[in-house]
Amino acid sequence: MDSAVLLDLLGNENRRRILRLLSHKPCYVTEISEYLGVSPKAVIDHLRRLEEAGLVESRTDDKRRKYFHIARNLRLEVSVSPYRFGAKSAYPASRSLDMRGRCQHLKIELPELDDDRREEPDGDDGADPARRDQDTERHPTPIESERERREPEDLRTEADPLEDPDSEVAELAREYAYLDDIESELSLAQRWVHGRVTDVLDALSDRLGSEADSRFYAEMLAAISREARSVGEIAREVNADPDRVARALERLEEQGLVARDGAEWRIA
Numbered sequence: 001m002d003s004a005v006l007l008d009l010l011g012n013e014n015r016r017r018i019l020r021l022l023s024h025k026p027c028y029v030t031e032i033s034e035y036l037g038v039s040p041k042a043v044i045d046h047l048r049r050l051e052e053a054g055l056v057e058s059r060t061d062d063k064r065r066k067y068f069h070i071a072r073n074l075r076l077e078v079s080v081s082p083y084r085f086g087a088k089s090a091y092p093a094s095r096s097l098d099m100r101g102r103c104q105h106l107k108i109e110l111p112e113l114d115d116d117r118r119e120e121p122d123g124d125d126g127a128d129p130a131r132r133d134q135d136t137e138r139h140p141t142p143i144e145s146e147r148e149r150r151e152p153e154d155l156r157t158e159a160d161p162l163e164d165p166d167s168e169v170a171e172l173a174r175e176y177a178y179l180d181d182i183e184s185e186l187s188l189a190q191r192w193v194h195g196r197v198t199d200v201l202d203a204l205s206d207r208l209g210s211e212a213d214s215r216f217y218a219e220m221l222a223a224i225s226r227e228a229r230s231v232g233e234i235a236r237e238v239n240a241d242p243d244r245v246a247r248a249l250e251r252l253e254e255q256g257l258v259a260r261d262g263a264e265w266r267i268a
Contacts, residue, residue: 001053003087006076009053014038015046019070022056026069081194083201083215106189108182208255216240220248221257221267228264 010016014036021027021035029047033040047068050056057071078087099108201214208217216238223229223237231249235242249265252258259268 001074001089003076003089005053006074006089007078007087009049009055010076012046014042015050018043018046018050019055022068022070026059026067028065028067032068079194081198081201083198207257208251217248217252220245221252224258224265224267228261228266230263231265234265 010019017036018032021032027035029040029043032047033043036043047056047058051058055071055074056068058066058068060066073092074089075092076087076089079085201218204218205212205214208214219238220234223234229237231242231246234249235245238245249258249260253260253268256268258265
C-alpha cells in the first residue's frame, strides 16, 4: 500500500485508537464505540475506511454479531530531518527468508531453518566458498544456547512438544522474549543511525556551503567511496541526470574533494 495513503488514513486519532484496540482482541462495533466514546455510526465509517485499505477484516459469529480484527502485518516508517522527508511501508518478510549473508553490519542469531524452508539470497554474494561452507554448519539457536547456559548437563534433554505441550509454549515464550529484545535494539540502532546521518550531512553542508544539496553530494561521494566510477555509473547509482552529476563532480573537483582518473572519478 502507498505510504501516503497510509499516512492520510492513520492521521485520524480515532482510527489509530481502533487499531490499537483491535491489536489486543477482535471487537464488535458497540465495544469499539464504548471504548472510543463516539457514536456507532462514526465507528462504522472508520471501520469501512480501514477495510477498504485492507487493514481490517470482519467475521460474523453464531449470534450474527460482526467482529472486526486486524487483517495484515504492516510496518510504516517516517523519516524527517533537515535533509530528508520520506515514508515507506513494508510487509514482513517470509519466515523462510534466510538472513545469513543479508546483513553486512548487523549480526543476529536466528533459529536454524529447515533446508526446504530456507530462501537463499538472489545471485552470488561473492563470499569465500570456504566461509559459505562454514556458515552452513548447524549452529545452536538462541533458545538452545540459552538452555545450554542455564540447565545442568544431566538435565539437558530434548522434550517432544507433542508429548509435552508446555515445553512448546515455553520455547515460544523464550523466542518471543528474544525477538522483542532484538526489536528494541534495532529501534535504538535506527535512532542512532538517523542522528549520525544528520551529523554527516551537517558536516558536508559546512564544507560545501549551505546552498548545496548535501544529500545528493553525499550519495555521489558514497558511490565512488570504494571504487572509481564513470559519470554514467554514478548517475545510475544515485538515480540522477548525468549532466547534473557531471556539474556536481566538477564543483567537488574544484574544492579538491574528488579527482578525475581518465573517464572515471574517485575520492581525492
